[in-house]
Amino acid sequence: MRPLDPRLVRYASAARTFLALGGVIAVAQALSVVAFAWLVTEAVTGAIAGRGLDDLSATLIALGLVVAVRAVLALLQEAVAARGAALVKSQLRSRVLDAVTTLGPGWLGERRSAEIATVIGRGIDALDGYFARYLPQLLLTAIVTPIVLIAVFSQDLLSAVILAVCLPIIPVFMILIGWATQSMQKRQWSELTALSTAFDDTIGGLSTLKAYGRQHRQVDRLRDITRRFRQRTMAVLRVSFLSSFALELASSLAVALVAVTIGLRLVSGEIDLVSGLFILLLAPEFFLPIRQVGVNYHAAAEGVEAADRVFEILDDARAAAPVRDTGSTPTAGERGLTFRDVRIAYDSDSSSGRTVVDGFSADVAPGVLTVLSGPSGSGKSSLVSALLGFVPFAGAIRAAGHDAVGGAAREALAWSGQAPTLFAGTIAENVALGDSTPSTDRVTEALSIAALEHLDPATPLGERGTGLSGGQSQRVAIARAVYRVLDSDERVLVLDEPSAALDHETEARLVANLVRFSRTGRAVLVVSHREAFIGRADVVVQLAPADSRVVAGAP
Structure with missing residues (x-):
């Protein structure tokens, strides 16, 4: 210096x-x-x-x-x-x-x-x-x-x-x-x-x-x-x-x-x-x-x-942090999630740069369960990161009328990632994280949708969710995202590999609950390659490296 x-x-x-x-x-x-x-x-x-x-x-x-x-x-x-x-x-x-x-x-x-x-x-x-x-x-x-x-x-x-x-x-x-x-x-x-x-x-x-x-x-x-x-x-x-x-x-x-x-x-x-x-x-x-x-x-x-x-x-x-233009202003009544000609490239300024997503377009409509699937390295996590504003991209991504540029769409999203982070406190406090006036009924409903209705919301947890199994910790994080959606019908629920640590029976219950939850008019996007989700999805977006296409449409 x-x-x-x-x-x-x-x-x-x-x-x-x-x-x-x-x-x-x-x-x-x-x-x-x-x-x-x-x-x-x-x-x-x-x-x-x-x-x-x-x-x-x-x-x-x-x-x-x-x-x-x-x-x-x-x-x-x-x-x-x-x-x-x-x-x-x-x-x-x-x-x-x-x-x-x-x-x-x-x-x-x-x-x-x-x-x-x-x-x-x-x-x-x-x-x-x-x-x-x-x-x-x-x-x-x-x-x-x-x-x-x-x-x-x-x-x-x-x-x-x-x-x-x-x-x-x-x-x-x-x-x-x-x-x-x-x-x-x-x-x-x-x-x-x-x-x-x-x-x-x-x-x-x-x-x-x-x-x-x-x-x-x-x-x-x-x-x-x-x-x-x-x-x-x-x-x-x-x-x-x-x-x-x-x-x-x-x-x-x-x-x-x-x-x-x-x-x-x-x-x-x-x-x-x-x-x-x-x-x-x-x-x-x-x-x-x-x-x-x-x-x-x-x-x-x-x-x-x-x-x-x-x-x-x-x-x-x-x-x-790019300058947000007027396109980031929410459109009244706009719901769901849209991707238009999205391109994501890493190290584009160097000779070793690579494009992981190119020309991706898809719609995640309210009332249906949409699954984004594809092999490892096809860009699924990169798309979620771009949606959250953590990765620069070309094209357009909008969630409930909010432009994703610069992270402006985070307010319209409820997200749970592959590595859930829990904090010391009760299960209810982890589910209602960030809510200044938590609702007990909403916590109970969120836990039920996440297939955790048997857990007592007052159960204390240690650092990083000590006291729960890996699958339970993952579902508490899912319940936290669902709780956020229950607070606002316009929010889009995005889950990244939500059943990776679950057995088949628990996974089937979670999938059924999410299908019913989407039928209430919420837009739900699940990133998964598991057959349990692909078989029950209304829309499946199959993603390949630098290419994507919709292979199954909404009924």
């Missing part, structure tokens, strides 16, 4: 307030630095000239006030930085979560969940160093350094020229060191991601590992990854300490050059004591902000690397 990435201001509005307040504080600090140097110069030269304490009292009081103001400004800067960091982190987390929702399961399926969790968790937390140390010093460099240089120039041209010439040396060192640090930080972040992923995989598959007696081998694997992460971290710290020494050396030599020059000129009488002492007091302050930028870059390096990942996710979401 650049020193101040414009995407930070774009995606986190709190950063603008932080930068504005930080700029005002930096100006005040710059003026206080100049005032402090001038008052110290006045006090010292006055004492040398033989002025008494009474004569210097006003100067000393003013000096004390300036010192107090500098302390208050330093505290205020830390408070603004801490508050700004908290707000920016909150906004970025919220936007990343929204972005993940926008990008959908197709995008998530190509990435490791542990990496996303690391970015949202520790990665965004690492922005504390970026805001609390790095950015304030960057603002001070941009504001204090020019003001101090002007103050030096007002007293002595040669000293100002020396400072101006020596100043670029430090940024050159910073750039060279920054390249090395960035490379090492990327490797450290990769190791951290690998460690998080390995731990997540181990915990997720622990039952399988124990069943095969392989759990102990994972200890060595995690130990090896942890060792590599420790080595990468120490390498980053080593570069940090060495770079701090290099920056301190460069700034000290520059200040020493100014001091030697002023000393020689004081002896020769080319410059007076007041100007010389004033410049000597300002010279360290001139290099301090930019030196601190280099030092604090290492404290913020992890946050900078994480911010890059955050902005990549937000940029992807921004590119994947």
Whole structure:
């Protein structure tokens, strides 16, 4: 990430307030630095000239006030930085979560969940160093350094020229060191991601590992990854300490050059004591902000690397969210689901791109059960993802009058996927998920349609539906989708492989219930290759790769 990435201001509005307040504080600090140097110069030269304490009292009081103001400004800067960091982190987390929702399961399926969790968790937390140390010093460099240089120039041209010439040396060192640090930080972040992923995989598959007696081998694997992460971290710290020494050396030599020059000129009488002492007091302050930028870059390096990942996710979401046109406005009275000349292609911009659906057209009418069938890889799941707005497509998809572009049709859909997600709580709470005023009668009816009438809605479940079998969990998810349809007759029910984990008897009951449910005037689309659904369907849409056709029509 650049020193101040414009995407930070774009995606986190709190950063603008932080930068504005930080700029005002930096100006005040710059003026206080100049005032402090001038008052110290006045006090010292006055004492040398033989002025008494009474004569210097006003100067000393003013000096004390300036010192107090500098302390208050330093505290205020830390408070603004801490508050700004908290707000920016909150906004970025919220936007990343929204972005993940926008990008959908197709995008998530190509990435490791542990990496996303690391970015949202520790990665965004690492922005504390970026805001609390790095950015304030960057603002001070941009504001204090020019003001101090002007103050030096007002007293002595040669000293100002020396400072101006020596100043670029430090940024050159910073750039060279920054390249090395960035490379090492990327490797450290990769190791951290690998460690998080390995731990997540181990915990997720622990039952399988124990069943095969392989759990102990994972200890060595995690130990090896942890060792590599420790080595990468120490390498980053080593570069940090060495770079701090290099920056301190460069700034000290520059200040020493100014001091030697002023000393020689004081002896020769080319410059007076007041100007010389004033410049000597300002010279360290001139290099301090930019030196601190280099030092604090290492404290913020992890946050900078994480911010890059955050902005990549937000940029992807921004590119994947097309502008909705007036065609997304629902048409009064329009019901059911329509596909017109739908084309879905992955990686269409690259040579390895492939088209999974081409020219698909079909209608899912209210009052009939429509089954979308086809071999694996024919594009069934891609069509459902496009309907939900998770996959870009060409053509037109409308659900109950809502255009599917950008996910606008989700409000008109009730969907249950192949991998149901249940939450800790009762069965009723899982079925009525998202309903602020759940209906007990509707929960009971939804469970009955999902062939779960024997389950008590008050039964508590653990995380991920612990307490139910795989088939029962799948039917609770189906009941949740049915519950949503019962809330509105216009919603379309979409079920993806709803009977994959069911025995033949339970599957037959579920199919019969869904047929009766469709007869109530609801539009029902089932994605399945099971004969139980195909045999009872009113409409079967047989899908082949990049081709589709209706092979059975409504009676």
